[in-house]
Amino acid sequence: MGEEKYCISCGMPLRTPDDHPLGDTTKDYCKYCAKPDGSMKSFEEALSGMAGFLERSQGLKGEAAWKAAFFALTKNPAWKSYAK
Numbered sequence: 001m002g003e004e005k006y007c008i009s010c011g012m013p014l015r016t017p018d019d020h021p022l023g024d025t026t027k028d029y030c031k032y033c034a035k036p037d038g039s040m041k042s043f044e045e046a047l048s049g050m051a052g053f054l055e056r057s058q059g060l061k062g063e064a065a066w067k068a069a070f071f072a073l074t075k076n077p078a079w080k081s082y083a084k
Contacts, residue, residue: 008078009033009046029078043079 005014007030014030017023021034029040032049041049050069054060060068074083 006076007033008076009040010050010073011076040078043073043082046073046079 005028006012007014007028009029010033012019012030012032014020014025014028017025019030020027021029021031021038024038027034027038027040032053033041033046035041035045047066047069050073051065054065054068058065058068070082073079
């Protein structure tokens with residue numbers, strides 16, 4: 001079995017074609033980090049989406065969700081340059 005792949009934007013495991021944007025397994029990011037046309041979202045779009053996800057799934061609120069999202073995203077290859 002090959003090495004497991006992860007989204008370069010958010011770190012989500014990419015296990016099945018359904019995890020990829022438009023089912024395109026050549027993409028190295030997940031469907032949640034993609035725009036409807038399959039292109040990758042900007043950092044700001046990914047940050048907003050991740051903060052919303054953390055609010056809904058982890059119960060984080062406001063600034064805490066944004067800080068956690070920023071920390072999580074900037075650990076991934078696509079956004080390392082945004083780390084402070």
